[in-house]
Amino acid sequence: MARTNRRLAAIGIDFALCAIIYYAFFFGSDWASLAIFAGEQIVLVTLLGGGVGHLLLGLRVVRLDGRWAGWWRPTVRTLLLCLLIPAAIWDRDQRGLHDVFAGTVLIRR
Numbered sequence: 690m691a692r693t694n695r696r697l698a699a700i701g702i703d704f705a706l707c708a709i710i711y712y713a714f715f716f717g718s719d720w721a722s723l724a725i726f727a728g729e730q731i732v733l734v735t736l737l738g739g740g741v742g743h744l745l746l747g748l749r750v751v752r753l754d755g756r757w758a759g760w761w762r763p764t765v766r767t768l769l770l771c772l773l774i775p776a777a778i779w780d781r782d783q784r785g786l787h788d789v790f791a792g793t794v795l796i797r798r
Contacts, residue, residue, distance in 0.1 A: 690783060691748045691795040702742030703729065727767050734763035749798045750788075758793050766791035 691699075707726040715721035733740045738749040738758070750758050750766070758766075766787050769775040775786035788794055 691797055693783065695746050695748060695797075696795060699740070699742030699746050699748055702745060703740045706741055723771055727771055730767040730770065731764050734758065734766070735760045743795070747798050748795055750793050750795055753792055753794055755796075758791075762791045762793050766793055 703726065707722055707729060710725050711718075711722040715725070730740050733744075734750050735758070737744060738751065743749060750763065752758055752762065769787035769790055770785075772787075775790065778786045780786070780789055782794075784794055
């Protein structure tokens with residue numbers, strides 16, 4: 690399982706990338722930055738197993754049995770991640786509630 694520091698660095702990379710896109714193309718739009726982040730997470734986690742930050746740091750989002758997460762798990766995971774509260778609450782395995790509810794886990798590749 691991925692450690693906390695690596696997880697935080699990965700989401701920081703994703704936030705920074707989304708902020709660059711936001712400031713370059715959508716500055717002033719109230720919800721654009723969140724929509725960019727959600728779109729990036731849903732598409733890349735579904736297709737590649739992780740967002741840009743995950744992939745750069747050698748992390749991958751998978752189901753609990755280690756298989757591909759599918760399309761609905763990344764969608765649920767991302768929508769809960771956008772609420773931020775589930776991501777800030779962890780279980781004893783250091784999985785955020787967004788991962789618990791989506792049935793996913795963030796692992797090192």
